[in-house]
Amino acid sequence: MKREILLGVAAGVFFFASISGLNPLPALLFGFLLYLLYETGGLRIIRRQLGGSGQEVKNQVTFQQIGGQAAAKKELLEALEFMKDGNKAAALGIRPLKGILLAGPPGTGKTLLAKAAATYTDAVFLAAAGSEFIEMYAGVGAQRVRSLFQRAREAGRREGRSNAVIFIDEIDVLGSKRGQYQGHMEYDQTLNQLLTEMDGMKSTDGVRVLVVGATNREDMLDPALLRPGRFDRLVRVELPDQEGRLQILKLHTANKPLAPDVDLKQIARETFGFSGAHLESLANEAAILALRENAAQIGQRHFLEAIDKVSLGEKLDRRPQxxxxxxxxxxxxxxxxxxxxxxxxxxxxxxxxxxxxxxxxxxxxxxxxxxxxxxxxxxxxxxxxxxxxxxxxxxxxxxxxxxxxxxxxxxxxxxxxxxxxxxxxxxxxxxxxxxxxxxxxxxxxxxxxxxxxxxxxxxxxxxxxxxxxxxxxxxxxxxxxxxxxxxxxxxxxxxxxxxxxxxxxxx
Missing domain, CATH: 1.20.58.760 (Peptidase M41)
Structure with a gap:
């Protein structure tokens, strides 16, 4: 049906141009190019290049599913209460937080905490990576930032929610200190747009937007991004302690058949320095080792060997003299x-x-x-x-x-x-x-x-x-x-x- 309409419009343009004494070929050529772009998805690609950073993520991650980060969860929950109960905060004259920065080593659960924050506040959740905003073309990154905030508000209104959470992973790529890229102003323009958007966020917009950034290089961030009124809270997400490692191991082994000799406390004690991602990999590798042996349950020896594998790698075939x-x-x-x-x-x-x-x-x-x-x-x-x-x-x-x-x-x-x-x-x-x-x-x-x-x-x-x-x-x-x-x-x-x-x- 759309093709017939386009053909009819093209015929009408050709006839009108002919009786008016105009050359219809440029207009027809331009229309033909637009038609090709539409049929091949070119227009969608262009729209995505100009403003498609970040995607809405449906998630049901809760704080109960995150172990080993008691201090980080407590501080984050306190900040989210202002967003969840806006009337109570307004009665005390509290300004809603605009941004929360999660800083810590890789694999400690920063993304999970951001998803849990969205679930806790009943907010729409949009996720993006800092590298998605940086392009060689001037102005593209700034446009993507504007589009991301606009889509967050639109998604909130569409789903009838009053809150939206924008999660930007590796925000140090987007928010690094200005002036260090002398030959490429695109970085600075993109960061300037992010600062402007965060300054312009108001609780009266109908949809409250909270920006959650994650980085393990906070020393690289521009000071203007870290000042109060933009990222108001800095939440440390550190490597879990022994009790935290035990909680994480319990979460990751809940769906696995464990042998009676498995001592998770001992495993937690022997995994000093492991992050949550390491512990998830440890539980998975132990299950793989049990599968190799056709064992019905995962034993303590599987976990102990998995510790070595996660720490140092797989056994090698090389045999020294x-x-x-x-x-x-x-x-x-x-x-x-x-x-x-x-x-x-x-x-x-x-x-x-x-x-x-x-x-x-x-x-x-x-x-x-x-x-x-x-x-x-x-x-x-x-x-x-x-x-x-x-x-x-x-x-x-x-x-x-x-x-x-x-x-x-x-x-x-x-x-x-x-x-x-x-x-x-x-x-x-x-x-x-x-x-x-x-x-x-x-x-x-x-x-x-x-x-x-x-x-x-x-x-x-x-x-x-x-x-x-x-x-x-x-x-x-x-x-x-x-x-x-x-x-x-x-x-x-x-x-x-x-x-x-x-x-x-x-x-």
Missing amino acids: KEELWRVAVHEVGHAVVSEAFRPGSVASLTITSRGQALGYMRQVPEDDYYLYTESYLRGQLRILLAGMAAEEVLLGNRSTGAQGDLEQAISTVKKMVAAGMSSLGIVSVADLPAGELQGAIRDILNEEKAEARRIMTEKKELVLSLARELLEKERLAGEELRARLQDGHEPAYPAEAADQTGVLAS
Whole structure:
């Protein structure tokens, strides 16, 4: 039907132009091009390029479905109460919040919190990424910002809702500090338009709009974006603590058949530093491992192996030479023995199985989540890091490049100690220290802790050799097995001949 109407209009234009003495070909050519654009979807593409950033998302995410972020949820809920009960807020003279910034590491649940905010306030939810607003064409980004706010209000009126939430992920791309892109003013124009739209938001518009931004680089944001009246609240979304990790694990395992031996508290304890995304992946990987074995339930061993997989990657097919495996075994046992001497019960497992970039590794279990570290604790950690190198020196007579990663971590730790006044230099400004003095302070602390690690290796040389032979045979030792052997104290459970078969000397 539309084609017939267009043909009729074209014929009418042609006839009118003919009797008027005008050339109808330009008009017909222009009409033909518009017809082609319409038929091929070109007009829709152009409209989307000019103002199609962000899409309305139907979601039913609630705050009860988000674990491990009690503080962030509490602060966010308080801010949303102003939006949910506008009359009560107005009676107290409270200005509705215009923006809330969620800042924290990747994978901590910032997007989920924004969706839960929309559900809680019964608001329409539009989501966009900061990169969607930036184009090489001048004015396109600003137009997209205007279109996004307009569509949020239209969606609210269409669905009969008084609230709308606009979520902009990675807002640091859109809201980075002005003036740093000297050859490309499009960034600044787009940010200026966002600032203007947030200034123009009023509670009397019929639909209250709340902008929720998410970033893990808040230091890159323009100060004008962070001032009161735009992003009024900064909500920290940090990595979950042990109790938070337990809550998240319970949420992600609720739909999974768990074996009776599964101890989620132990898993939460062993996953220090994991984000919510890591824990979701952990539960999923444990289920995949159970599927590989055709197991009906997910056991504790599946979760423990999944921790290693999420942390370091899948097991690799590469198989080092026997001499290399023996060196790796000695190295990892050195770490484990010093770790148990410094803090009993700290070793979760050690293995010579290759994962990612690691030929072997020793995984520790933190006693609790720490946010402040004493000098004695940091020196103990240095001793553990240097114990692998010390074990190679004492038992094998030389070092290897396998200690490179340990040394990098140790040097980073010592730099923090120097900055905190825990070195012989006293309280200093690290940035103003001559390079030679800083290197000297680092060297002194590392040599002190390495000497202590060597002392332990020398005292327990036979026990370390015996444990290394056992690890070489089994490829993996659980923390409980290691502690049983350390408490037993006498050797050899695995005689020297077991190591001699690898082609290297055991002493």
